[in-house]
Amino acid sequence: MNFEDKDYRIRVGLAEMLKGGVIMDVINAEQAKIAEQAGAAAVMALERVPADIRADGGVARMADPDIIESIKKAVSIPVMAKCRIGHFAEAEILQALEVDFIDESEVLTPADNANHIDKWRFKAPFVCGCRNLGEALRRIGEGAAMIRTKGEAGTGDVSEAVRHLREVIGAITRLTVLPEEELFSAAKELRAPLTVVKMVAERGKLTVPNFAAGGVATPADAALVMKLGAEAVFVGSGIFKSSNPQQRAVAIVTAVAQYKDPKAVADCSRGLGEAMKGISAAEIPDENLLQVR
Amino acid sequence: MKKPILVGVLALQGDFACHLSQLESLQVAGCEVRRADDLNDLDALIIPGGESTTMSELIDRFDMRLKLTEFVRHRAVWGTCAGSILLARKVDDPRVRPLGAVDMVIRRNAYGRQVHSFYDEIEARLNGTVSRLKASFIRAPIIEELGGKVTILAEYQGSPVLIEQGRCLVSTFHSELHDNTLLTRYFLECIVLDGRKGCPG
Numbered sequence: 043m044n045f046e047d048k049d050y051r052i053r054v055g056l057a058e059m060l061k062g063g064v065i066m067d068v069i070n071a072e073q074a075k076i077a078e079q080a081g082a083a084a085v086m087a088l089e090r091v092p093a094d095i096r097a098d099g100g101v102a103r104m105a106d107p108d109i110i111e112s113i114k115k116a117v118s119i120p121v122m123a124k125c126r127i128g129h130f131a132e133a134e135i136l137q138a139l140e141v142d143f144i145d146e147s148e149v150l151t152p153a154d155n156a157n158h159i160d161k162w163r164f165k166a167p168f169v170c171g172c173r174n175l176g177e178a179l180r181r182i183g184e185g186a187a188m189i190r191t192k193g194e195a196g197t198g199d200v201s202e203a204v205r206h207l208r209e210v211i212g213a214i215t216r217l218t219v220l221p222e223e224e225l226f227s228a229a230k231e232l233r234a235p236l237t238v239v240k241m242v243a244e245r246g247k248l249t250v251p252n253f254a255a256g257g258v259a260t261p262a263d264a265a266l267v268m269k270l271g272a273e274a275v276f277v278g279s280g281i282f283k284s285s286n287p288q289q290r291a292v293a294i295v296t297a298v299a300q301y302k303d304p305k306a307v308a309d310c311s312r313g314l315g316e317a318m319k320g321i322s323a324a325e326i327p328d329e330n331l332l333q334v335r
Numbered sequence: 336m337k338k339p340i341l342v343g344v345l346a347l348q349g350d351f352a353c354h355l356s357q358l359e360s361l362q363v364a365g366c367e368v369r370r371a372d373d374l375n376d377l378d379a380l381i382i383p384g385g386e387s388t389t390m391s392e393l394i395d396r397f398d399m400r401l402k403l404t405e406f407v408r409h410r411a412v413w414g415t416c417a418g419s420i421l422l423a424r425k426v427d428d429p430r431v432r433p434l435g436a437v438d439m440v441i442r443r444n445a446y447g448r449q450v451h452s453f454y455d456e457i458e459a460r461l462n463g464t465v466s467r468l469k470a471s472f473i474r475a476p477i478i479e480e481l482g483g484k485v486t487i488l489a490e491y492q493g494s495p496v497l498i499e500q501g502r503c504l505v506s507t508f509h510s511e512l513h514d515n516t517l518l519t520r521y522f523l524e525c526i527v528l529d530g531r532k533g534c535p536g
Contacts, residue, residue, distance in 0.1 A: 051454060051471065051512065052452050052471055055509060056474070058350040058353060059384050059386070059416075059473060059474075060385075061351075062346065062347070062349060063348045078388060079392070081393055082389070083348055083386045083389050084386070118388060118428060119389070120386075120474070137450065140448045140450050141448075142448055142450075273352075295389070295392075299347050299348060302369070303369075
């Protein structure tokens with residue numbers, strides 16, 4: 043664990059460059075081009091979007107390298123791809139494919155129920171999901187270069203992402219006012235490395251960029267998570283499961299860039315057609331939730 | 336600083352917050368630029384790193400192109416990485432429509448994808464002195480051609496990586512990701528204030 047390591051700083055550096063942007067899930071070259079033209083800062087190359095993974099059931103795995111390659115060829119913006127939690131062999135494959143960012147993702151079926159990937163030994167940067175500060179700090183301790191909320195992927199219901207963002211940011215705020223001698227037990231409660239806890243307590247923010255994901259479906263959703271403190275937004279099923287993906291992609295990028303201006307968000311929200319139908323996260327039985335992975 | 340100045344940072348996408356915190360650490364007033372009108376009272380503009388396709392698209396979507404082109408022609412501006420691509424006369428990729436402030440041709444992602452991104456220290460000739468700068472090259476571009484009015488301040492592996500032309504400063508790398516504020520101070524004191532005295536070096 044060396045947060046001053048030059049290669050680590052370069053990995054976090056790319057996450058810094060993605061701030062204020064939208065990262066869109068795409069399943070083919072055509073969708074990737076729509077995303078890039080709409081102003082996406084990056085795309086996530088997938089075989090199926092989370093809503094379909096949820097509907098199809100079964101084991102969800104890393105995408106076919108052919109899909110990733112075709113998306114890499116289609117666009118000039120960074121291309122991310124997902125591997126299963128703990129599946130370092132999938133991660134090595136993605137790194138060999140020169141994917142720009144690896145998402146060790148709860149949307150896929152976990153490969154290791156006890157361990158996440160040791161992300162320090164990779165040259166490619168990793169993003170990991172979290173529901174609370176403890177999870178975020180453990181992932182940072184393992185070498186993640188970016189943290190995102192888990193939300194509840196594939197639902198089109200933003201409420202879980204909101205809950206996770208508030209959890210993380212609220213817990214950081216509480217850390218900053220603790221006397222130093224209480225940080226030891228705080229680290230114990232958070233089940234996170236003391237070094238990381240101390241750094242976050244001092245800075246008042248995570249040591250890596252903090253993005254939102256899981257359930258964003260409208261420009262207003264995107265503006266909401268930005269206003270709550272997210273530094274960029276992942277949109278999974280919300281774009282290509284809507285009635286007019288092109289227009290919705292453009293609108294969500296506009297909403298993130300102008301999230302401080304409700305009039306601009308209102309304007310880009312007009313006439314977008316139907317958002318993804320979605321399901322209420324509260325109606326999903328606990329055993330079917332992706333965020334608990 | 337001899338007089339209070341206001342520096343805007345284009346905040347459509349990218350690492351604008353890093354530039355703003357460097358300005359803050361130097362006690363220089365900085366502000367986000369998200370609309371054309373935000374340019375009105377600025378002494379200088381920084382175009383940050385990020386995705387040049389995204390910024391280029393949003394500059395047009397928010398009707399900022401005319402005012403930005405005018406601004407970068409007459410006032411102090413510094414482009415880093417994606418920002419340097421936007422300042423170029425010509426970009427190798429039609430997906431980016433540059434502002435054309437600096438007489439150079441630039442190629443995007445010229446070192447390769449993220450796994451080929453790297454950190455190094457470079458030597459720059461700033462105000463007659465050789466200074467060492469911390470430099471992160473993240474999916475960085477390479478300047479392929481330069482016009483006659485351009486001054487090269489630093490080269491790396493045979494390519495210019497830090498140049499200036501008139502009141503435009505261009506760096507293909509990121510110095511703002513590091514705790515060293517030397518390049519920001521150079522921009523403020525030697526280009527924005529345009530006083531050749533008291534430049535850091």
